[in-house]
Amino acid sequence: GAGVSQTPSNKVTEKGKYVELRCDPISGHTALYWYRQSLGQGPEFLIYFQGTGAADDSGLPNDRFFAVRPEGSVSTLKIQRTERGDSAVYLCASSPGQGPYEQYFGPGTRLTVT
């Protein structure tokens, strides 16, 4: 079956602009995660959804970042007033549910803020 997909694969935007990054999880997976990976670093947790609700958003760096998952499947990460420091690869992962399940990662969206 299809894995986790993310669109776009690359996004270049100007400082101050608004961007949306999309994640399509594996069908039937109730848990969805967003991570951010800066150059030379490991992925850092941003937010976790169980179904439609954000169960843990403790990793969002500030109020410019927001994520939704209105129907419990596709999720969108939204970044307002982008800054050059937001440049990174944004990773999405999904898993079958609560518990120590494997998280399946998508290929990521490379965001570059100029």
Next chain:
Amino acid sequence: AQSVTQLDSQVPVFEEAPVELRCNYSSSVSVYLFWYVQYPNQGLQLLLKYLSGSTLVKGINGFEAEFNKSQTSFHLRKPSVHISDTAEYFCAVSGNREKLTFGTGTRLTIIP
């Protein structure tokens, strides 16, 4: 809170030689430990995981890891590496079964 330390940022190894990639963690609660691999231009893929039970865990592609609670370590090993093992390896910990906390990664380079 949890944290993960991967002391070796780069490890060069000759083909068919053994390799050990080190991972140490800290956590105030019980942990679940993972190793992920990222091949060039690909997404993260799970190699193996420790949830409970036997402390020696076997994963894909001939890799294994041993959970050592007293030393708070979860080192990854392979007895004989191949060119195709060239990749970035990440150790991760989950204390509450949900979000993963990753280390900074170890780049494994196989020398022919």
